[in-house]
Amino acid sequence: MNFSSDNTEENTASSQGISSHSSSRSSSRTSQKRMRGSRVDTNVMELDCSFDHLNDEDINQVLITDDIKTISSSTSEKKQKLSDSELIEIIDEFLSIAKEKLQEFDISDEKYNNGDDEQVLDTVQQNALRESRLQKNEFQSAISCLNREYNDILPLLRNNSDKVLQLQRIKQKLECELKHWQSYLPIYTRRSDIIEKLKINQVLILKADSGSGKSTQIVQYLSDANFADEKQIICTQPYKLMARSLAARVAEEYGCKIGEEVGFQVASGEPITSSRTKIKFVTDTVFLNEYQNSPMLEQYSVVVIDEAQERKIDTDIVLGLMKQCLRKRKDLKLIVMSSTIDTCLFYNYFVSNFTCETLEVGSRTCPIEDIYMDDEDENYVQAAVTKAIEIHQSDEGGDILVFLRGQDEIDLALTDLNKKLENDRSYIALPLHEELSEKEITQIFEKMPNKRKIIFSTNIAESSITIDGVKHVVDSGMKKEKIWNEQKKIEVLKIGQITKNSVQQRRKRAGRTSVGKVKTN
Structure with missing residues (x-):
């Protein structure tokens, strides 16, 4: 029978755990190359609801020499066999980046330890500052551990080829660690x-x-x-x-x-x-x-x-x-x-x-403004479309996520929206439900800098899925779900209002990556 349904809170402010093994030539070369990329600003006073951490350029711009070209995350390059000297140079570059970023953080953070600047931050900024310090400590601890392991291996390389495999592992872990810190997620x-x-x-x-x-x-x-x-x-x-x-x-x-x-x-x-x-x-x-x-x-x-x-x-x-x-x-x-x-x-x-x-x-949810829609609207699908158009035609930026009950309502909403905005080329309307093709799913997460995405979704977007760019959520307050009918001993489809937990889940879709607004029916 087959089933068929479908560490410490103190800011240690020290990067001394990272060795200075990385050569000065390696350090200067990395700095020069990163100067061509975007600068990472670690000034706490410029907080909105998150800090800037390492970006992809910091990690992927670790250009070693003309012979090695780039460290890339692509599969073909990761599988490329590197010599011990190449691995050492790459690891030195990664350690230089980590050390430099920790020092930048300490310099930026020091003024808050020595002055009253922290008192002027609002609650969101204070929480972000505290979280960033905790993340810094986690990152520093991991880098220090990898650095010690690296220094233990180096003297043994000359007569032990197995150590090359260990270098490869350290290089991969350093790359992962830099990306973990870059993501700036509370779970870290x-x-x-x-x-x-x-x-x-x-x-x-x-x-x-x-x-x-x-x-x-x-x-x-x-x-x-x-x-x-x-x-x-x-x-x-x-x-x-x-x-x-x-x-x-x-x-x-x-x-x-x-x-x-x-x-x-x-x-x-x-x-x-x-x-x-x-x-x-x-x-x-x-x-x-x-x-x-x-x-x-x-x-x-x-x-x-x-x-x-x-x-x-x-x-x-x-x-x-x-x-x-x-x-x-x-x-x-x-x-x-x-x-x-x-x-x-x-x-x-x-x-x-x-x-x-x-x-x-906890989460890193940014400030969210709640706006309640007219309770007398019986046709909540039409009301949701009207609200989405109102937001789209305003001066407010950001993508729009609209929660409806099921695929049939989503299809009706898409038809209505496209009809009312037939001459508008500044948006793209997309469905989000279980029956989408791989191509349609990819489109949901694609960045579209010249178009606003208006996404009509079932409750599937309540959790696990993060759509970058969403700043507005229009919640119908309705859902359709399968439940177990104990009397009939079968699954049945229930249509009704969502729970308080679902309200909060949907609400937080607007504050995942930036300040957001929620319109609730």
Whole structure:
């Protein structure tokens, strides 16, 4: 039978843990090359709701010599075999970048430790300042550790060819570390806590707000911590689109093509994986089918159940089956995570049988203005379209995300919008639901600097999916979902109003990357 539904809070302000092994020629060459790129501003007083960290140019501009050309994240270049001298030069460049950025941060941050400037910051800016200091400490600790390992290897290189493999690993970890800090996600501040808690416990209940980075970063942290050295990390998602889009995003950050180190499987399709796959995203339904074929889940070291707040039937079955599997496999780890999870409820469910801990991570949500629409509008689809047009024709920038019940309403809204704006070439209207093709999904996340995106979505956009550029959310307050009818013993489609948790989830879509506005019916 197959299932078929679908560390410290103090600012240490010191970069002394990074060795000065990187040569001066290496340092000066890096600085000159980065001068041609965009300057990274670390001035805290210019905060809106986030700090500027390393950007892609800082990482990808580590140009070594004319012979080596560039360090790129493309698969072909990553697979290129480098000599020990080339690897040493690349590592020196990375360490120089890290040291320079830590020094820049310390200089910018010092005035807040020695003066009263911090008192003039508003609450959002103070939280961002505190979070940035915590992230700096996490980054510095990781870089210092890698630097010590690097210095231990160097004297042994001459007579030990195996050390070249270790250099390659250090180079890759440094590159990942720079990108982790660049992302400036709240989850990064708790990375060490997450890894340590999972090492000493069999189950971790993680509550992390929308925008914290849990869905894209946790699996990467686990891989970096060697949880995927011998077996895979599997992450379940409630929707097919989530599994596909997250796999694409993580593969891009990981520096590989989908199906290599990062893969996925949805519905009854073939798995997009390979023998090198370390991280695998699947729907709950696919996971249940895998469990049916292999109840011990021998191929996995960690199971991550994401968006547990959805509480779909398949998700609840997965939770129950994991309890059985964990009893038999003491080496298997489980992470249950969500932005609105009841940590006490899940903790009590697991703690009687397994070592279990909870952890909460805040978000970096920017200020959001709430505007309430007219309650008397019975045709909320038409009202949502009217509001989207009103925003589009105003002077306010940013993309627009409109929540409706289902695909039929989305199609009606798109037809209505395009008819009313038929002579307007400054926007593009897009649907977002489970039945989209790969091309249509890609279009949702593409940057379109000369057009405003107006996206009509089901509740699928409530969680896990971040669409950069969205500054306006129009919420109909309605949803359509499958629920279990206990009397009839079947799944039925329920149409109704959303819960308070869903209201908050949708609201935060507008404040993920910038200040936003929410229009609620």
